[in-house]
Amino acid sequence: MKAIWIISKRELKVFFDSLIAYILIVVFLGISGFFTWLYGSDVFFTGQASLQPFFGIAYWTLFFFIPALTMKMIAEEKKSGTIELLLTKAVSDWQVIWGKFLACLILIAIALGLTIPYYLTIWAIGPVDHGAVWSGYLGTLLMSMAYIGIGLFASSITNNQIVAFLTSLFVGVFFLIIFDVLANNFTGFTGQLFNYLSLSTHFESISRGVIDTKSLLYFFSVTFFGLFLAESALSKRNIVE
Amino acid sequence: MxxxxxxxxxxxxxxxxxxxxxxxxxxxxxxxxxxxxxxxxxxxxxxxxxxxxxxxxxxxxxxxxxxxxxxxxxxxxxxxxxxxxxxxxxxxxxxxxxxxxxxxxxxxxxxxxxxxxxxxxxxxxxxxxxxxxxxxxxxxxxxxxxxxxxxxxxxxxxxxxxxxxxxxxxxxxxxxxxxxxxxxxxxxxxxxxxxxxxxxxxxxxxxxxxxxxxTSGMLRKQSQGQEVLKVNIGEAPVRDEVISALVSLPTIAAVDPISDSNGSFLINSKLNESSRRHIFQMCVQKNWVLMEMTPIETKLEDIFRDLTT
The missing domain is CATH 3.40.50.300 (P-loop containing nucleotide triphosphate hydrolases)
Structure with a gap:
């Protein structure tokens, strides 16, 4: 546990020492603020005191931002060879993966935390369904976990950051759109299966305030599966043919 | 540990x-x-x-x-x-x-x-x-x-x-x-x-x-097998005389004059024998002046090259 935190701390330091963290936060707040308050189906257009528009935007912005955070995490270490240095210290492959995962999640949580003023503003405007807001935040965090899982997996299979970025977008697009489309095109079991696999199904229900164990299980499974594949890719060096 | x-x-x-x-x-x-x-x-x-x-x-x-x-x-x-x-x-x-x-x-x-x-x-x-x-x-x-x-x-x-x-x-x-x-x-x-x-x-x-x-010493000994000495006998009378005197010593296997020097020889001893004492005594007997006697060690480079090519 301690080793995981030491690794996370270092990754966070790297985020904040470089411009990555600040750019991410500023752009995230800028884009989500713009679409929540000023443009398209914003709060004033829908005429409801709800953060629904914000969560809808976060859904897409994070889809692009998280791969940008995760792409370098393992790929760069593999390229520069520092992964050898890290893994010959008293840490396991899993601890490295969890450490990196936690660092990303904390950064996203900070960015989301900075949107609390949106919530307070909405609250001042009209009657808010507080439960829906908090479950929306929870849903966004869960979704971020799934994205980070996918992103770390993509970063672990290559030592080229661009390839890692594109791979995670490619994998992500299945969960975001393609499974949803397929779900609409099939009926019966196949339709239900794709419906369950689609991230949007679970995100929509949770951001409306419906916290279902099936959805929780879904997000945790995607996250864990991504991290599991990342760990496997990392420990591939140990495979004995 | x-x-x-x-x-x-x-x-x-x-x-x-x-x-x-x-x-x-x-x-x-x-x-x-x-x-x-x-x-x-x-x-x-x-x-x-x-x-x-x-x-x-x-x-x-x-x-x-x-x-x-x-x-x-x-x-x-x-x-x-x-x-x-x-x-x-x-x-x-x-x-x-x-x-x-x-x-x-x-x-x-x-x-x-x-x-x-x-x-x-x-x-x-x-x-x-x-x-x-x-x-x-x-x-x-x-x-x-x-x-x-x-x-x-x-x-x-x-x-x-x-x-x-x-x-x-x-x-x-x-x-x-x-x-x-x-x-x-x-x-x-x-x-x-x-x-x-x-x-x-x-x-x-x-x-x-x-x-x-x-150890580096052991490796040297192993690869070398026999002792090699560089010997210089100054004011030596005739080169051939020195060579024949050296060759007649019981422990010496080969004598090579070093061509561009005056009175220097490379001397290989027989396996597991040392000729230093004999050479010294011979020089004393004949009243020759022994100017130099250096054991030549095989360089680590040579051992390395021998073993890895």
Whole structure:
């Protein structure tokens, strides 16, 4: 546990020492603020005191931002060879993966935390369904976990950051759109299966305030599966043919 | 803390990078790995440091097996990888703290230890800079400092002196020698005088196998077999007379005059015999002046070339 935190701390330091963290936060707040308050189906257009528009935007912005955070995490270490240095210290492959995962999640949580003023503003405007807001935040965090899982997996299979970025977008697009489309095109079991696999199904229900164990299980499974594949890719060096 | 390597094999596809190697390194020994590029030195080190699992065989570090107790073993080993990878975006001090933390060094002693290491490796002037801004030699020092930061009982250094200037090389060698008094050290290098200067024992590896194992003196003796002397007899009367006198000595196998010198000879003794006494006595008898008598040692370079080509 301690080793995981030491690794996370270092990754966070790297985020904040470089411009990555600040750019991410500023752009995230800028884009989500713009679409929540000023443009398209914003709060004033829908005429409801709800953060629904914000969560809808976060859904897409994070889809692009998280791969940008995760792409370098393992790929760069593999390229520069520092992964050898890290893994010959008293840490396991899993601890490295969890450490990196936690660092990303904390950064996203900070960015989301900075949107609390949106919530307070909405609250001042009209009657808010507080439960829906908090479950929306929870849903966004869960979704971020799934994205980070996918992103770390993509970063672990290559030592080229661009390839890692594109791979995670490619994998992500299945969960975001393609499974949803397929779900609409099939009926019966196949339709239900794709419906369950689609991230949007679970995100929509949770951001409306419906916290279902099936959805929780879904997000945790995607996250864990991504991290599991990342760990496997990392420990591939140990495979004995 | 000793290291026992048992029948270690590592295959990359069909190629055997390490082929059934066994050796033992005792506590407090400084062992040098020698070998041409691609001989399997780095692979062996990567296996001992628990970075890679071997295809076959096992390594026991202080009685623990790398296959089962890698977590504990990693704490006891300080490792400097070949290309000296470092986090270039981190400042030196922060990086050393990170490594010490990861290795579980007691929190309250970390600062003192870092100060020690910075002093020991001569990084004081550069300690606040980012690692990426340092010159190659200083990066190498950071690499050494991070390997030693948690005071490990075993140090594994893959080409520790590459990129250093001659003064630094001498310093680092001295440091390794100093450390080798109480720690077990394995280092690899291409620089032959370095092994002689720092190591108690030499392992020569070629094509994944150990081809020689011993102190530099032992290796010399083995490869040499017979004694070779360079002898100069000054004011020698006639060269032929000297040669015939030398050849008649019972222990001498061959005499070669050195062509461009005045009265110098290369003398090979018979196997396991020494001719020094005989030559001296002969010169006294004949009233010749013995100007020089030097035993010629085989160079490590020659042994290395013999064994690896």
């Amino acid at each position: 000793g290291i026992i390597v048992e029948n270690l094999t590592k295959k990359y596809g069909p190629q055997r990078a390490v082929d059934n190697i066994s050796f033992e390194v005792k506590t407090g020994e400084v062992v040098g790995f020698l070998g041409p590029n691609g001989a399997g030195k780095t692979t062996t080190m990567k296996i001992i440091t628990c970075y890679m699992a071997p295809t076959e065989g096992d390594v026991k570090v202080g009685g623990l097996s790398i296959l089962e107790d890698s977590e504990q073993i990693k704490k006891k080993i300080g490792y400097l990888p070949e290309s000296n990878p470092l986090y270039y975006e981190m400042p030196v001090l922060e990086y050393l703290e990170f490594v010490a933390d990861l290795q579980g060094f007691p929190r309250n002693k970390i600062n003192l230890r870092i100060a020690d290491m910075v002093h020991m490796t001569g990084l004081a002037a550069e300690k606040h800079k980012k690692i990426g801004e340092l010159s190659k030699g200083y990066k190498q020092r950071v690499g050494l400092a991070q390997a030693m930061i948690h005071d490990p009982e075993i140090l594994i250094l893959d080409e520790p002196t590459t990129g250093l200037d001659p003064n630094q090389i001498v310093e680092i060698r001295k440091l390794i020698k100093e450390l080798g008094k109480e720690k077990t050290v394995i280092l690899s290098t291409h620089i032959l005088p370095e092994v002689e200067a720092t190591c108690d024992r030499i392992l020569i590896i070629n094509q994944g196998q150990i081809v020689a194992d011993g």
